[in-house]
Amino acid sequence: QQQVKQSPQSLIVQKGGISIINCAYENTAFDYFPWYQQFPGKGPALLIAIRPDVSEKKEGRFTISFNKSAKQFSLHIMDSQPGDSATYFCAASHNQGGKLIFGQGTELSVKP
């Protein structure tokens, strides 16, 4: 059972453009929503995370938008750079257990 659905599966963006990746979840008990970034041959690394008591969190060029009523959250990458080319995973967890439920992943390619 896939509790976190992520789209699109792949994304091509021109340098300087905006990359947008979307996720939807089912379990209203989720209380933590991170995004992980993974480069080829490496393990995922935390990029940015949000809790459901805020609707937006921004860190540099990366922004999470969170819509609790729609059970959706998205990652926006402003001024996308070739170095942002990677696979991005959204995830969710609940009850402070640390167990993460991951989305299927989005392979982002930023063209120069």
Add this chain to the structure above:
Amino acid sequence: NAGVTQTPKFQVLKTGQSMTLQCAQDMNHNSMYWYRQDPGMGLRLIYYSASEGTTDKGEVPNGYNVSRLNKREFSLRLESAAPSQTSVYFCASIEKYRGYEQYFGPGTRLTVT
């Protein structure tokens, strides 16, 4: 400070063979996790250990066993490998009192023929 380390990096097994994947962390984290990553499936939790001395099943535990050897080490064992276990395996650890960030190791790429 090496973070999370995993051995081996690559492994090829024949169907029916057994092996143990090793994971160690030097961040004094309480909780450790094993995930598998398959194309189009994201990362799926196999087993986890919330604290030293405890282990619990995740989403896809069948065909695997784990041992939390001490606070630092958490191993994953395949008793009789099957082609369906061909995957990339990641170990992660977390100190939840610092905000839930999971730190991942570099992964083990396993092929079962």
